[in-house]
Amino acid sequence: MTENHGPRVPLVPDNAPFDEEQRAWLNGFLAGVLGLTASEPKPGAPPAAAGARREEPAAGLESGETVGKQALELRLLSALARLDCGQCGYSCLGYAQALASRSEQDTTLCVPGGPGTRETLDALLAETAPAGSPAAGLARAGRPVRALAEAPLSLRNPQREAGSPDGAAAGAASERWHAQRLRVKSQRRLTLADAGSEIREVVLDLSESSLSYRAGDSLAIFPHNDPDLVRALLRALGARGQELVTTAQGVCEVWRCLLENVDITDVSPTASQDLKSQEGTSLNSVVEFSLVRDSRDNIFEPSSGSRNSLEFMFAGLGGDTQFYKVIAESAWFVPLPVFNLVWAVRGLFGMAEGWGGQEVPIFERFFLGGATTLRGQRTRSVAPKDAQGEIIGGDKELLFNTELLIPIVARFRLALFFDAGNAYGFGTDFDPTNLRYGAGVGVRFFSPLGPMRLDLGYNLDKQPGEKQFQVNFTVGAPF
Numbered sequence: 001m002t003e004n005h006g007p008r009v010p011l012v013p014d015n016a017p018f019d020e021e022q023r024a025w026l027n028g029f030l031a032g033v034l035g036l037t038a039s040e041p042k043p044g045a046p047p048a049a050a051g052a053r054r055e056e057p058a059a060g061l062e063s064g065e066t067v068g069k070q071a072l073e074l075r076l077l078s079a080l081a082r083l084d085c086g087q088c089g090y091s092c093l094g095y096a097q098a099l100a101s102r103s104e105q106d107t108t109l110c111v112p113g114g115p116g117t118r119e120t121l122d123a124l125l126a127e128t129a130p131a132g133s134p135a136a137g138l139a140r141a142g143r144p145v146r147a148l149a150e151a152p153l154s155l156r157n158p159q160r161e162a163g164s165p166d167g168a169a170a171g172a173a174s175e176r177w178h179a180q181r182l183r184v185k186s187q188r189r190l191t192l193a194d195a196g197s198e199i200r201e202v203v204l205d206l207s208e209s210s211l212s213y214r215a216g217d218s219l220a221i222f223p224h225n226d227p228d229l230v231r232a233l234l235r236a237l238g239a240r241g242q243e244l245v246t247t248a249q250g251v252c253e254v255w256r257c258l259l260e261n262v263d264i265t266d267v268s269p270t271a272s273q274d275l276k277s278q279e280g281t282s283l284n285s286v287v288e289f290s291l292v293r294d295s296r297d298n299i300f301e302p303s304s305g306s307r308n309s310l311e312f313m314f315a316g317l318g319g320d321t322q323f324y325k326v327i328a329e330s331a332w333f334v335p336l337p338v339f340n341l342v343w344a345v346r347g348l349f350g351m352a353e354g355w356g357g358q359e360v361p362i363f364e365r366f367f368l369g370g371a372t373t374l375r376g377q378r379t380r381s382v383a384p385k386d387a388q389g390e391i392i393g394g395d396k397e398l399l400f401n402t403e404l405l406i407p408i409v410a411r412f413r414l415a416l417f418f419d420a421g422n423a424y425g426f427g428t429d430f431d432p433t434n435l436r437y438g439a440g441v442g443v444r445f446f447s448p449l450g451p452m453r454l455d456l457g458y459n460l461d462k463q464p465g466e467k468q469f470q471v472n473f474t475v476g477a478p479f
Helices: 020-034 064-079 092-100 114-127 134-140 227-237 254-260
Strands: 183-189 200-205 244-247 250-253 286-294 305-315 323-335 342-354 396-407 412-424 436-447 450-459 469-475
Touching: 020 064, 064 092, 064 114, 227 254, 412 450
Parallel strands: none
Antiparallel strands: 183 200, 244 250, 286 305, 305 323, 323 342, 342 396, 396 412, 412 436, 436 450, 450 469
């Protein structure tokens, strides 16, 4: 029996430093890149003699059309990034074969290759498009060739048969551009801590979504923090969420920074047990109720009226935390009869308690200090500390603020302020007479982007390790 190895296109010289298997592979690869078949001579080779015997095609290659298709597959494969990343839903070879057979029309799926790969794929497919096809017509007209498929782009492998058991689940819900919110069940690091790169195994829970997944599928993931945790952190910071902060990615609003750019991890091994217990991820399921009465004449630059609120939060209906919290706040703005002065005053009391044998988690505790509480102290620096001197927050807070607002010119006001307050609990007994004090001067500017303010706070009862002055620049009113 004669063994047939298919057409041989001798592009690699016989004296090249390769063995027979390597030389055969290189010959086939280069033939695919150059679009050569067995019937095409090697560039520069003399023409075949008249009557020379033509080498027979390999078994299974029934026609020159099949040979051309395989050559096209290799040429398409050479245009891809060849990383087998799976983002297109195929292996690189499978994607090339699907394009060559016209079962896949989208040439934009090779994400690592980018626009350059798409343009090359379009050109290769246009060269071999059947006469009269839309791609061939576009190529003759000199217009860019783009995929004309009308089928939705599914997160499932496009090579699956339409009659597969999960075929009916494709639908719009599994289209690759229709993002769905998934929960992370677990994650673990696979690389060593001192490795140059970090690789993690992440397990996603698809049970609450309409997505289906099989080996070879690709999912694009946009990781965000738990929005409930972000709201809890904003409350702990005393922030409204619109304040601007600077991150490695640039300037953004603090709520977006906490949602997308912050992680609670890498707690120091010397930290207290209370802080270590907060490392990692926890599900904080909170039900909130609030009553608010607002009679201010202007929410951004008030000169009269008041804002009174009572907020109640309960955690424990699912999730990993069990606590409740109550915050009462009252702010008043009184116009004075001289020079359009405005006197503003605010009082706030908050308390939180754990239940079911749990303590209040650290991200739900009270911390004072900063632009909206005690302006003479650093942000979140006034709160109970543990035995190691780490600030761990309190389960009660008491705060008083007062300001005298003096108009200067249009849109500008000068502010003279005085603050008093403290956080209690976890070793610090509640005592309304045990307060921290600060005073200072500030400038208020009502810009087209909203109210902006610059405050210089003076620490009236400076303690070891604290600064005497504190500068606060932020967006929004202090209360």
